[in-house]
Amino acid sequence: MSLICPGCGKPGKGVCTRCYLQRNPLTLKPFTHVFCDCGRCLYQGQWIDNNAKCVFMQIKNNIQTPLDVRINHLKVEEEVDKGTLKLRVQVKGLYRGEKFRETYVWQVPAEKKSCKICSRKSQGYYEAVLQVREDVIPQISETQLTKTMKVRGGLDYYLASKDYAFEVARQLRKRGYNIIHTTKQAGVKEGKKIFRHYFSVKKKVD
Numbered sequence: 327m328s329l330i331c332p333g334c335g336k337p338g339k340g341v342c343t344r345c346y347l348q349r350n351p352l353t354l355k356p357f358t359h360v361f362c363d364c365g366r367c368l369y370q371g372q373w374i375d376n377n378a379k380c381v382f383m384q385i386k387n388n389i390q391t392p393l394d395v396r397i398n399h400l401k402v403e404e405e406v407d408k409g410t411l412k413l414r415v416q417v418k419g420l421y422r423g424e425k426f427r428e429t430y431v432w433q434v435p436a437e438k439k440s441c442k443i444c445s446r447k448s449q450g451y452y453e454a455v456l457q458v459r460e461d462v463i464p465q466i467s468e469t470q471l472t473k474t475m476k477v478r479g480g481l482d483y484y485l486a487s488k489d490y491a492f493e494v495a496r497q498l499r500k501r502g503y504n505i506i507h508t509t510k511q512a513g514v515k516e517g518k519k520i521f522r523h524y525f526s527v528k529k530k531v532d
């Protein structure tokens with residue numbers, strides 16, 4: 327037995343997918359897209375080093391689907407135009423078990439801010455120094471590097487984040503370098519001692 331869609335007269339199981347989606351379009355709960363020139367984006371209070379992933383997660387969390395619709399796949403195209411994030415979102419999904427594909431165009435406010443790392447960098451702030459006394463060139467993200475200093479026997483890399491410095495040190499250790507980690511007190515902030523981390527990078531001596 328086939329039922330006719332009251333919207334368009336198409337025979338089937340009642341309201342057809344097209345008519346249903348026309349009456350119950352997917353919507354996007356507005357959010358503010360906060361981004362930095364370096365490509366980081368603010369997501370749930372954290373700066374994420376992947377703008378595309380960040381926008382995708384925001385859409386995933388804020389997309390409103392009607393009751394009978396399930397989303398299987400989202401494809402996002404994005405563009406920031408002045409204070410606006412322009413989105414073109416392709417949705418693949420199911421309506422009562424039937425596949426559909428729709429494209430939605432949405433806009434949300436966009437706000438440019440300097441992320442934690444970039445504002446630290448502009449203030450010359452650093453938490454760690456990588457003291458490289460070998461020919462090795464460590465792979466350091468441009469956004470993490472506050473400054474580079476030529477010193478006797480090598481280079482000192484000043485890094486904005488100690489977590490990042492630990493990660494670079496770990497990579498170098500993996501590549502067979504000997505890393506010696508030391509800390510030095512660099513002052514007191516709000517009653518807490520602040521430490522700087524130093525990583526001496528040398529060839530492994532067996």
Ligand SMILES: [Zn+2]
Pocket residue numbers: 331332333334335336341342343344345346
């Ligand atoms: Zn219909």
Ligand SMILES: [Zn+2]
Pocket residue numbers: 362363364365366440441442443444445469
């Ligand atoms: Zn930044």
